[in-house]
Amino acid sequence: MTLDPDFDAPEEVRWQGRFVRAVTRGKWEYAGRVGGVRAVVILAEHESRYILVEQHRAPLGGRCLELPAGLVGDHDPSATIEDTAVRELEEEAGFTAARIERLGDFHASPGMLSESFTLVRAHDVRKVGAGGGVQGEEEIEVHLVPRAEIAGFVAAKRAEGVAMDVKLLLLLAPGWLDKSS
Numbered sequence: 001m002t003l004d005p006d007f008d009a010p011e012e013v014r015w016q017g018r019f020v021r022a023v024t025r026g027k028w029e030y031a032g033r034v035g036g037v038r039a040v041v042i043l044a045e046h047e048s049r050y051i052l053v054e055q056h057r058a059p060l061g062g063r064c065l066e067l068p069a070g071l072v073g074d075h076d077p078s079a080t081i082e083d084t085a086v087r088e089l090e091e092e093a094g095f096t097a098a099r100i101e102r103l104g105d106f107h108a109s110p111g112m113l114s115e116s117f118t119l120v121r122a123h124d125v126r127k128v129g130a131g132g133g134v135q136g137e138e139e140i141e142v143h144l145v146p147r148a149e150i151a152g153f154v155a156a157k158r159a160e161g162v163a164m165d166v167k168l169l170l171l172l173a174p175g176w177l178d179k180s181s
Helices: 081-093 147-159 166-172 176-180
Strands: 011-016 020-025 028-033 038-043 049-057 062-066 069-072 095-106 117-127 141-146
Touching (some): 049 081, 081 117, 117 166, 147 166
Parallel strands (some): 038 117
Antiparallel strands (some): 049 062, 095 117
């Protein structure tokens, strides 16, 4: 197989803001996070109900239904994926976990973004607070949805005009989560 020679071209930053940078590599254009910051996405259940969050997302111009998530190292450069997962689960949803299991690294839109995320599963989840976000993100709405009702809940939210994060597809794919345990 012959690879496009531009795949090995040097990366050139065309524009950089506080959080995002636009780059070219030969003829290819894409965006990524400044400073190599990566994300963690948390799959958590409490009493056989998935923990989902709904919040306004400026790029979408409205609300989006998502799994809890956060940026690793944005508050503390020495933070681990596990530390960040526990902190974000508590801040966004008001839950904590006794253990975090890494399920793998993924890319949501690899043709457009260099950003990746680590998907984790929270174990021994328990309620510890109100959730709803910290300063600047207090509008997060927490949803606890039984496994059997995920598809209907997602459909109802879509009918309301709520955007869906692509990572919700893993909750809609029967059997995948059972195989990854």
